Amino acid sequence: MKIFNKISELRDYVKERRKESKSIALVPTMGYLHQGHLTLMKKAKEDTDIVIASIFVNPTQFGPTEDYEAYPRDLERDVNLAKEVGVDIMFAPETEEIYLKDELTTVTVDSLNERLCGASRPGHFDGVCTIVSKLFNILNPDQAYFGQKDAQQVLIIKKMVDDLNFDIEIVTVPIVREEDGLAMSSRNKYLNKEERKAALVLYSSLKLAKKLIASGERNANLIKEEMISLINQEDLAEIDYVKIVKQSNLEEINEIEGQILIALAVYIGQTRLIDNLMLEVEK
Numbered sequence: 001m002k003i004f005n006k007i008s009e010l011r012d013y014v015k016e017r018r019k020e021s022k023s024i025a026l027v028p029t030m031g032y033l034h035q036g037h038l039t040l041m042k043k044a045k046e047d048t049d050i051v052i053a054s055i056f057v058n059p060t061q062f063g064p065t066e067d068y069e070a071y072p073r074d075l076e077r078d079v080n081l082a083k084e085v086g087v088d089i090m091f092a093p094e095t096e097e098i099y100l101k102d103e104l105t106t107v108t109v110d111s112l113n114e115r116l117c118g119a120s121r122p123g124h125f126d127g128v129c130t131i132v133s134k135l136f137n138i139l140n141p142d143q144a145y146f147g148q149k150d151a152q153q154v155l156i157i158k159k160m161v162d163d164l165n166f167d168i169e170i171v172t173v174p175i176v177r178e179e180d181g182l183a184m185s186s187r188n189k190y191l192n193k194e195e196r197k198a199a200l201v202l203y204s205s206l207k208l209a210k211k212l213i214a215s216g217e218r219n220a221n222l223i224k225e226e227m228i229s230l231i232n233q234e235d236l237a238e239i240d241y242v243k244i245v246k247q248s249n250l251e252e253i254n255e256i257e258g259q260i261l262i263a264l265a266v267y268i269g270q271t272r273l274i275d276n277l278m279l280e281v282e283k
């Protein structure tokens, strides 16, 4: 595996590989890799010739009171894990390599960026779209891989790709979970033993929603109330949001029907965790 931290060197190398008409996949990450990330990389390796994984804790997608400084980082560990799943190139730039001091341009996907996580994290998705656009422009991959764990991010990136005419296929991978159901996340590292147990309440609430829908319940507000009441039984949990929305535009719905997304963000102690469930429901 080759490791680059300079854009120009990476570009030169990728240009050479392109001459062999190789297909190129990009897997953008913030590092501290877990099986969720590695599943994206493995899938990319199955589908394409060359897999580039980027490791960059992107400062512009963190709010001023969020965990940018504390975010777990371990490049050596990431390099070894990525090598094992066949990643060909790792791009791990310093912040100064990516952001010039006098940048004036950001990428915004309106309205979708105000819903769900966007409502609690103003500016977050502008930061995400800007870094992903930069990576797309630097590498011009054929495919880019994203996890459904960040369902809103996937929707926003797909819209950005359409709106800005990026010639890149967005491939998505289902949520990878720990054995007990907790969605894998680099932020799970923050959880102490008690919090780790409490964090299961996110998945439990999604399972409850699924069960209610399977038993015929179609009232979205009632399902949300049941989820909220279950989460509130957990002392260490504090809800940021629980929402049931249309997959296509993230608008809240009253009646469960069609392609829906049940999404939630919950603080477990100081750690904000997200999870979601996508369902196709008949009336």
Ligand code: AMP
Binding pocket: 028, 029, 030, 031, 036, 037, 040, 145, 146, 147, 148, 149, 150, 173, 174, 175, 176, 177, 183, 184, 185, 186
């Ligand atoms: P991050 O490093 O958290 O920015 O995540 C990088 C990519 O990995 C994003 O596309 C995430 O959606 C994806 N990802 C993170 N956790 C998981 C997971 N548990 N299952 C599937 N994909 C994930």
